[in-house]
Amino acid sequence: MDKILIVDDENDIVENLVDYLQAKGFATVTARNGEEALRLTKQEFPDLILMDITMPIMDGIETTRLIRSCPESAEVPILLLTALNGSEKKVNALAVGANDYITKPFHEPELLARVQAFLRTKTLHDKLKASYKKLEEMEKIKDFLIQSIIHDLRNPLTTFHGSVQLLIENLNDPSHPYSQDEVRRLLSKAAVSAQEEMRLIQNILDVHKLEDNRLELNRSKVDFNALIESCASAFETQSQAKRVSLRKELNPNLPDLALDEELMQRVIKNLIGNALKFTPEGGSMTVRSNIFDQELSCEVADSGAGIPEKDLDKIFEKFFQSGDQTSKRRGYGLGLTFCQLAVQAHGGKIWAENIQGTGAKLKFTLPIQ
Ligand SMILES: Nc1ncnc2c1ncn2[C@@H]1O[C@H](COP(=O)(O)OP(=O)(O)OP(=O)(O)O)[C@@H](O)[C@H]1O
Ligand SMILES: [Mg+2]
Incomplete structure (x- = not known):
């Protein structure tokens, strides 16, 4: 009033x-x-x-x-x-x-008309002022993000470059050749960094396209359990290095689904990547698939610190990262935004839960057409 x-x-x-x-x-x-x-x-x-x-x-x-x-x-x-x-x-x-x-x-009606006209102008003015303030804030956030994105993109690239450089220098110095194991370790370090770089870039590009409805799903029949297996195997080296076990509990009776395999694969990889990132050394991760009530479900559970209850919904927002991670930011807070948009584009839902005392569980469901 x-x-x-x-x-x-x-x-x-x-x-x-x-x-x-x-x-x-x-x-x-x-x-x-x-x-x-x-x-x-x-x-x-x-x-x-x-x-x-x-x-x-x-x-x-x-x-x-x-x-x-x-x-x-x-x-x-x-x-x-x-x-x-x-x-x-x-x-x-x-x-x-x-x-x-x-x-x-x-004349009272004339006074009323003027009062109403000025109040309407005031409302518009207030709205405009609020939008302008929001725009200013967004501009600041954008500047900060551009800076951090450039910074974050440098990290995997530096590791990649460092590993490859060591291999080249070693090849040029035949007196101390690396053992096969050393070569394998450096190559896989380079591969993991390149994969992380691609994940970050791809998430930025796809979030943008999915938000604008410009990304068309390229559906084909997918064996969902096989997809999980292949995503999990991509994290073998990293999880071994961190001594984090990766268990799979897959329901063998899943029907084939018409999915965009590329997108789904990246959803699962983002979830496993998060679980691994937020689980301390020696912890465990479990990927499950199941079918219930005409829906396929997939969940990635971990034994990390879990997610603050107040942030359970927010973690899907663009650029959101829970807690004070400004000093050791890793990634953009875009992984789950991408997952949510990709799952929704398939007609599904995604959400986060905490497992009492043992970590976080990210779960999504997809309709079985
Ligand atoms: N398994 C998890 N355990 C605890 N916190 C999690 C987990 N998964 C996500 N989060 C929280 O949600 C935030 C958003 O996750 P999201 O994947 O979107 O971004 P990110 O991993 O920080 O960066 P990016 O995926 O862009 O590299 C994380 O920063 C973290 O705070
Ligand atoms: Mg992530």
């Missing part, structure tokens, strides 16, 4: 205006002079001020000037009421920042 501050030293006028405006659905606050109006403006934050020009203690023009000079009330619409015919005060009223004036005695 819009609140109107009515300021006049004549009781009759104030009372009439209060009755009339309250009957029209407005809340009202009243003051008898400029000083009181100034105080109430700061306390009550009216949406509009209707004020007489000629008043004792402080007149409407001086009051308007002071209201305008205060940042919190600089934008509130002010309509001044004047019995004067002389145009000098009216000009002054507008000069100090009043939006308009109404000559007394006034």
Whole structure:
């Protein structure tokens, strides 16, 4: 309900205006002079001020000037009421920042029409101001993200380059050839980094396309368990290096589904990648597939710290990363955004749960057509 501050030293006028405006659905606050109006403006934050020009203690023009000079009330619409015919005060009223004036005695419906028009403008103005503020904030976030994205893209590339460089230098120095195991270790380190780099880039590109509905699903018959197996095997080296076990509990009776295999594979890989990233050394991960009530379900559970309850829904938001990870950010907070968009594009749902005392579980379901 819009609140109107009515300021006049004549009781009759104030009372009439209060009755009339309250009957029209407005809340009202009243003051008898400029000083009181100034105080109430700061306390009550009216949406509009209707004020007489000629008043004792402080007149409407001086009051308007002071209201305008205060940042919190600089934008509130002010309509001044004047019995004067002389145009000098009216000009002054507008000069100090009043939006308009109404000559007394006034015709109530006309006053109402003006009040409504200025309130509409104020609402639009407030909305515009809020959008502008949001835009400014988004611009700041965008700048920060561009910086961190560039920074994050450098990490896997540095590892990749370092590993390959070592191999080349070693090839050029035949006196100390690397053993096969050493070569394998460096090559797989390079491969894992290149894979991480591709995942980050692909997530950025696909989130953008999926949000714009520009990514067409390329469906084909998919053996879902085989897909899980192949995704899991891509993490073998990394999980062994971290001594994290990866169990699979797959229901052998899943029907073949028409899915975009490439996208689904990346959903599962993002989930396993997260589970591995957020599980400490020596922990465990389990991937499950099942079928229930015309839906296929897939879940990735881990023995990490879990997700704060307040963030269970937020983790799917673009760029969201739970906790204070600014100092050791890894990734963009885009993995789950991509997963959600890709699962939804298949008509499915994805959500996160905490397993009491043992970690997080990311689960999605897909309809069986
Ligand atoms: N298994 C998990 N255990 C605990 N927290 C998780 C888990 N999976 C996701 N999260 C939380 O959700 C956030 C968002 O995950 P998401 O995959 O979208 O981003 P990311 O892994 O931080 O970065 P990116 O995937 O872009 O490299 C993570 O930063 C983390 O805080
Ligand atoms: Mg991730």
